[in-house]
Amino acid sequence: MVLTKFSELGLNESGPGQVAKTSGGSIIIVGIDFGTTFSGVAYTWSTKGDKVQVITSWDTDNYSSSNEEKTPSALSFIGEGQVNWGYSVPKDADQVKWFKLLLLDEEDLPKEVKTSSRILEARNYLRSHNRTPIEAIAVYLRCLWNHCIQRITESVSKTLVNYSKFHVVMTLPAIWPDYARCRMRVAANLAGILGHRAAGETELTFLSEPEAGAIATFADMEGRQDIKAGDTFVVVDCGGGTADVISYSVTQTDPMVVKESVKGEGGLCGAVFVDEAFVNMLKHKMQPKKWDMLSAETRQRLIHDEWEHGIKQRFDNKSNKTWSFNLPWECLAPKERLTVTSLPKVTFTSKEIEDVFNPVIEKINDLIHRQAVAVKEKYKIYPKYVILVGGFGRCKYLFEKVKAMKDRLLGEEIEVLQARGADPWTAICRGAVLHASASTGIGSIFIQVDARISRASYGVMMLDRWDPRRHKEVDKTWCEVEQVWLAKDQMDWFLREGEDISTKKPIKKSFYLTFSPNDSPTLKTMIYLTTVSPPPHRAESTVKSLCSIKWDMAVDILSLPTRTNSLGKVYHQLNFEIEMTCSGSSIDFAVIYNGKRQGSKNVAVEYSTR
Structure with missing residues (x-):
């Protein structure tokens, strides 16, 4: 393939690679x-x-x-x-x-x-x-x-x-x-x-x-007669802070092999927001002044005993009942304590408890609904199961609301599953x-x-051959080495949001660098990402740095192939590859030169924490 782009990284082509497995020792x-x-x-x-x-x-x-x-x-x-x-x-x-x-x-x-x-x-x-x-x-x-x-x-x-x-x-x-x-x-x-x-x-x-929860769930389901190739599942990981939905299609059952079906979604709609809604309602019913009279220990005990291990676990909205518990003496002023004959009580209706749960559950249901519809659009059939995992995934009322949404909007062919006991709670670490x-x-x-679905686009910023039909005048710049006009700040995306990522083959691409005879052979470049779809053609505010790659080369410049520009000036060109490996939520990079992976002694990959 003829190179048409140049920068600190000049993109050439991509090809397959192999992932090395851990071996040897305990x-x-x-x-x-x-x-x-x-x-x-x-x-x-x-x-x-x-x-x-x-x-x-x-x-x-x-x-x-x-x-x-x-x-x-x-x-x-x-x-x-x-x-x-x-x-x-x-x-x-x-x-x-x-x-x-x-x-x-x-x-x-x-x-x-x-x-x-x-x-x-x-x-x-x-x-x-x-x-x-x-x-x-x-x-x-x-x-x-x-x-x-x-x-x-x-x-x-x-x-x-x-x-x-x-x-x-x-x-x-x-x-x-x-x-x-x-x-x-x-x-x-x-x-x-x-x-x-x-x-x-x-x-x-x-x-x-959600992928960890899915793996634990599929491990429990392995060998079941009702699971067959082509079946699709939506796994809903409902945790304390977040809820994530992700769907998988079974491509093989023995052993079980799955691939991510469509791009997953998620949101900050976990159990903590239900808890906070209850505490706010409790404060309102008690009156803020009385709530402030409670010690931190009393507040913690009240929420722990009456809400977290009481109403929250038992609530199922199957009856129009009320929920009551006694308030501690601390919430009474000294004069009130002399006149009252029993502990004050606070009461909640089922409708009020629903109002605590529903804003969060509605967000979770929206995520599930969109995911199921996306699966239907791609595969012409709804997913077979919606599986609830995570700590909040054990909630009985959540199960009922997801099932009601499914029956109303998606149809009875989808089944909602919710494991009992500690399994949903420990699914992620297992x-x-x-x-x-x-x-x-x-x-x-x-x-x-x-295979997984990429949730962002990843690429490099580079200089492209100038083309007035494709580039902005502000990006035009002259290259002294090649004696040509180039377009600066151009983005070349080698992985785009929504594309399948094979977990078997890393993404490997070829690049080159140019050197004058007296240059120091060092590479330092950036990998960028964006969540905007489609990704922009040039660098803009939505493009963020992911990591820098620095390669201190033990290379003799004079041994490299030479090129000659239009002025007869000779320069050297070094060809190499950068390999991107995706596994779970990890994205790793390596530099390959002359077919050999360069060790960490010479290559430093530093990830941005901003």
């Missing part, structure tokens, strides 16, 4: 589901690839909570270098929650989230303790990681832990921008998760939360482990995601 796989409200961890190891263990036995003063499958995503800084976390945070302690959502830039948060009292409280708490969101997440992840290493060691032995390589898979909402993944990697590094180990460097990869165990070949439960 390996321990850890899946971390760091959630907005609760976090969970699962693991397996080389000889037990099909046996996924979920971490429990949390440090807590509350015995009933110690063996829960997840622990609260909560922190309380209590002194220099000291912190309580998870269940060990006392109910009356000054603490921070929801800090996962602070990883996003404020402009990427919906208006109702920005102004949420929980978000404002979290920002103020971190500001008062002089902590950034990344630092707070790192502190929490360090506590979580240390606890998990201790539990894994107690289960499999100190020797196995010390002499095994670690592969850590962290899950993230599918709707999150790429910079959030980069910030989470920084937090994981600060937390010590990537610290030096005698067995070798720890591998950290990312997986979208699915992360199954994903990695399949890719490393240590497990026989093999759920392969054959």
Whole structure:
């Protein structure tokens, strides 16, 4: 193919590649589901690839909570270098929650989230303790990681832990921008998760939360007689902060191979927004002055006992009943306490509880409806199942509302499934482990995601051969090396939003650089992304930097092929390839020269955290 473009990167062609698998030695796989409200961890190891263990036995003063499958995503800084976390945070302690959502830039948060009292409280708490969101997440992840290493060691032995390589898979909402993944990697590094180990460097990869939930769900469904090639499923991951919907088509059943059907969607419409709506209604019924009289411990206990483990779990709207509970004495003024004969009570109608749930559930139903319609448009048939996973995915009322929406708008041929017990709650961390165990070949439960749909466009900024029919005059620039007019700031997208991404073959493209004999052979370029569809032809405000690639070449310039421009001036040209590998939520880049992948000693890939 004749090169028609030039810059620090000159695009030539693309071709197939192969992904190298991990091999040799023992390996321990850890899946971390760091959630907005609760976090969970699962693991397996080389000889037990099909046996996924979920971490429990949390440090807590509350015995009933110690063996829960997840622990609260909560922190309380209590002194220099000291912190309580998870269940060990006392109910009356000054603490921070929801800090996962602070990883996003404020402009990427919906208006109702920005102004949420929980978000404002979290920002103020971190500001008062002089902590950034990344630092707070790192502190929490360090506590979580240390606890998990201790539990894994107690289960499999100190020797196995010390002499095994670690592969850590962290899950993230599918709707999150790429910079959030980069910030989470920084937090994981600060937390010590990537610290030096005698067995070798720890591998950290990312997986979208709905895909992890789908893998765990498909693993439970493998071998069922009602699952056949061509069936399509919509997996709905309803968590604390976000809800993501993603659809898969089964291409093979033994072993099960699936591909993403249409581009998934998501939104900040998780359970925390239901909780906040209830607290706001409770404040209104109590009157704000009385609510302010309650201590932090009393508020926490009231919400925990009466809402989270009471009304919220039992509500199903099958009867027009009322919901009541007693308020604590603290909400009464001293004079009132002398005159009343019983504890004050607050009552909610079923209609009022519906009003707490429905705004969030309507957003989730809109996501499901659009996804099912998109599947119908592409495959001429609705998906077979809508499967609810995640902590909020266990909610009975959510199940009823999704089913009612489906019956009203989509028809009875779709079935809504909701697992019971802890399975929906732990699906994300279990699915992360199954994903990695399949890719490393240590497990026989093999759920392969054959292709995904790109949620953004990725490409390079480059100089293009000037064409007045295609380019703007402002972009016209002269190239001294080739003695030609070029167009600057032009975008060349080698992966576009909505395109299928094969997980078997990385995207590999050829480029060139030009050098004068006295130049230093160094490459530094940027990879850019945009979520605008179709992506723009030239760089504009919607195009953001994803990462920089710097290659310190051990190359003798004089040994490179030469070219001659119209003035008879000779220059050297270096040909190489950049390979982009997509796996789950991870996007990785490598430089290939003379058919060999260049090592990390010479190639540095730095991701933007803005």
